[in-house]
Amino acid sequence: MDTVTFGMGCFWGPETRFGYHSGILRTRVGYAGGKEGQPTSKNTFDYTEVLQVQFNAELLSLEQIVNQFFKQHNTTRAPRSMKYRSLLLFENEEQKSEMLQKLEEIKHIHGNSYTSVEPLHSFYEADLHHQKYYLQRWKPVYEKWQELHVEKESLVESTLAARLNGLSKGCGSLEELMQEFPDSAYDSLWSVIREVRENSKEQSEDMCRLD
Missing domain, CATH: 3.30.1060.10 (Peptide methionine sulphoxide reductase MsrA)
Structure with a gap:
């Protein structure tokens, strides 16, 4: 690493x-x-x-x-x-x-x-409220993530939180997340994301992709 x-x-x-x-x-x-x-x-x-x-x-x-x-x-x-x-x-x-x-x-x-x-x-x-800033503002998804990560990884340490923070601004896709984190324990999280992801992406994939 x-x-x-x-x-x-x-x-x-x-x-x-x-x-x-x-x-x-x-x-x-x-x-x-x-x-x-x-x-x-x-x-x-x-x-x-x-x-x-x-x-x-x-x-x-x-x-x-x-x-x-x-x-x-x-x-x-x-x-x-x-x-x-x-x-x-x-x-x-x-x-x-x-x-x-x-x-x-x-x-x-x-x-x-x-x-x-x-x-x-x-x-x-930086203070916690600056970490994964946009995920924390994506309230339904952030609250579900917290529910699933009680006494587990912190907001800074969590790889999933990093992915969700990107997804909150249109980087990546739910399908990619589901492939990377196949545990059925996250099914409820994916359901919440589907419910709230009706707004258009705020970023272009070109700006997100690491070539």
Whole structure:
């Protein structure tokens, strides 16, 4: 299991788009890349909102994740603040090399990029109400998930919660979830999803897919 951390604006959206993919095991949002104090949602100091994903490198490569990082947001536009800057954080030389190589390709294509590549020194997990933000707002589904996961995995640790968070914004499909989680104990959850999924998808599959 490998881990990679990156910032690409507000962390709610990226967690939905990356979390739905079968190669991703866990997701959590938080703050990294700063040096002043201990960040919170009320005061992030010089830290950046980031998404941290744990993934199975046999199913999903770091290259695919970094490619999607650049695909999903405009890195040629200056960020509004340190909090929402474009940031790739490496934990080892392999990650550093992959990130820098892709950054150079982007600069060659577009002329410039505001993405920073830096070492990961520390990660501060965001408050629970920021984790799987859109799943928590998908009330009937979230309540059913809670009912099925009493005293089991936490919202941060749950792979299913990551998938549901993606599905809440139109990433992936119920059929894919049912294949990945075939346990009949989830039948009631699938029924709730069918009942509430009558609205059109808010995201395109192209934005969700990890090529």
